[in-house]
Amino acid sequence: MQKAAIERNNEVIAAQLTPVGRETVQDRVYSELRRALIGGLFEPSQVLTIRGLADALVTSTMPVREALGRLITEKALEALPNRSVRVPPITLERIDDLLRARSLIEGEAIALAATRMGPRQIATIEAMLGEWDEMRALKHKKDIDREATLNQSFHFEIYRCCGSAVLIPMIESLWLQSGPCIRVAIYAFSEAGEVDTAHYHRRIVAALAKQDAQAAREALVADISRPFAFLRDKLQSAAAKGST
Amino acid sequence: MQKAAIERNNEVIAAQLTPVGRETVQDRVYSELRRALIGGLFEPSQVLTIRGLADALVTSTMPVREALGRLITEKALEALPNRSVRVPPITLERIDDLLRARSLIEGEAIALAATRMGPRQIATIEAMLGEWDEMRALKHKKDIDREATLNQSFHFEIYRCCGSAVLIPMIESLWLQSGPCIRVAIYAFSEAGEVDTAHYHRRIVAALAKQDAQAAREALVADISRPFAFLRDKLQSAAAKGST
DNA sequence: TCAAAGCAAGTGTGATCACAAATCAAAAAA
DNA sequence: TTTTTTGATTTGTGATCACACTTGCTTTGA
Numbered sequence: 059m060q061k062a063a064i065e066r067n068n069e070v071i072a073a074q075l076t077p078v079g080r081e082t083v084q085d086r087v088y089s090e091l092r093r094a095l096i097g098g099l100f101e102p103s104q105v106l107t108i109r110g111l112a113d114a115l116v117t118s119t120m121p122v123r124e125a126l127g128r129l130i131t132e133k134a135l136e137a138l139p140n141r142s143v144r145v146p147p148i149t150l151e152r153i154d155d156l157l158r159a160r161s162l163i164e165g166e167a168i169a170l171a172a173t174r175m176g177p178r179q180i181a182t183i184e185a186m187l188g189e190w191d192e193m194r195a196l197k198h199k200k201d202i203d204r205e206a207t208l209n210q211s212f213h214f215e216i217y218r219c220c221g222s223a224v225l226i227p228m229i230e231s232l233w234l235q236s237g238p239c240i241r242v243a244i245y246a247f248s249e250a251g252e253v254d255t256a257h258y259h260r261r262i263v264a265a266l267a268k269q270d271a272q273a274a275r276e277a278l279v280a281d282i283s284r285p286f287a288f289l290r291d292k293l294q295s296a297a298a299k300g301s302t
Numbered sequence: 303m304q305k306a307a308i309e310r311n312n313e314v315i316a317a318q319l320t321p322v323g324r325e326t327v328q329d330r331v332y333s334e335l336r337r338a339l340i341g342g343l344f345e346p347s348q349v350l351t352i353r354g355l356a357d358a359l360v361t362s363t364m365p366v367r368e369a370l371g372r373l374i375t376e377k378a379l380e381a382l383p384n385r386s387v388r389v390p391p392i393t394l395e396r397i398d399d400l401l402r403a404r405s406l407i408e409g410e411a412i413a414l415a416a417t418r419m420g421p422r423q424i425a426t427i428e429a430m431l432g433e434w435d436e437m438r439a440l441k442h443k444k445d446i447d448r449e450a451t452l453n454q455s456f457h458f459e460i461y462r463c464c465g466s467a468v469l470i471p472m473i474e475s476l477w478l479q480s481g482p483c484i485r486v487a488i489y490a491f492s493e494a495g496e497v498d499t500a501h502y503h504r505r506i507v508a509a510l511a512k513q514d515a516q517a518a519r520e521a522l523v524a525d526i527s528r529p530f531a532f533l534r535d536k537l538q539s540a541a542a543k544g545s546t
Numbered sequence: 547t548c549a550a551a552g553c554a555a556g557t558g559t560g561a562t563c564a565c566a567a568a569t570c571a572a573a574a575a576a
Numbered sequence: 577t578t579t580t581t582t583g584a585t586t587t588g589t590g591a592t593c594a595c596a597c598t599t600g601c602t603t604t605g606a
Contacts, residue, residue, distance in 0.1 A: 120589080123559085131376060155466050159466070327560070362561055367588080385588055
């Protein structure tokens, strides 16, 4: 019986081949819509149609409708009584609500991560800090998308260390919900003279390196509060102008 | 022009008729599965098939598969690599993880509610306390389902007062995830001599009546910790027995 | 001129079918 | 007896179709 030999041979093969995976169309549609939502590619209050998205993504309606259903249950999209779906509109209450929830949960996650990150993980996020500086050095083209992606990677690299399989999906859901709001603020930021995001990230890294959970939490809250505060002011002044 | 008269007539009609609503089949399937999950009707690790559920619910596969997809994104169900779906198995880590998340978020929700509940709302949950006592008075039949439903109503009546449209869906998601676990504990409770749930609820109501957010948070954490702690012990002793 | 009725295009929902992958059982080979 | 292979059944996925509801526009009537 050559069972052992066959087994060994299979292991050799497995070591050289990378798993091809078996992603469904629905998963791709879902991921794509997620990406678009977090990245703020859709505007608040914009309505989405199944057939429209299916055409844009070059598939049939079936994967799209299931992906939309999933996004609706995550509150990333909103089902109108007319059965059409739209990205939720921005309101003052919603902004405050989202910021409070994010501070609470992401704060907890980073506090947990602070006690669990080893030098290996710290090095990873420090490298991201460097990457950020690099990007700012050749700042002639403001690559907002790249900035947003890097920011996201930075945060989730940390959250992943919190060791909670329950908190992380909740954080993802919160990013999904605040994506369209945030993007509005990001655009405004880049017009109104850029604030130094890297500074806030450095504070976070410093706190994590010292394993200071409380400081990390505070630094994080300061970081995520900025776009919300900015957006809040913008909305309030717009409302004031509109009412006069 | 009799426009005003017609308008008035329509109002009269509207006052007598109750809106018929337009719930889709998918919504009903989703609600039903939610109810079953929170109520612990499915066992941890149990696998569910689309066609099986469709037969059980007497519909076609279409509404079921979309409902399942939604429940998977909420982590109420789990998608296996084989593409079959099951209710997530219980592990020690998961229990601790769920309890921590629930304490954090439901604690925050009740703290917010404590400052926002008026005498009207307090009266409502006090009435539920009374209903509980009533039920315990004629305790000859242990109606576990009714107890669980009442417990759920009690908690969500409070949470609804927190004024956060973001936190409440997260809490619902957490109940969905802990439902199958909790049920195991509940059954064990009713065997092993019932602990007085009403006592914990009374503590919560007392704290809320005094608008004492911190006390309310602590009382709540004590309340929701019990089944988790019980389940934790049970699992640990089972593991100890299994390994010897 | 204007409001209401009627019509047409568009949209979501559910059912059914085709196909590929997985699972399980029986049969064949070692 | 044990392992492998083969075949049948089950299952999830995606496409397509039929139907009902909504929406926006045109036409009709006052």
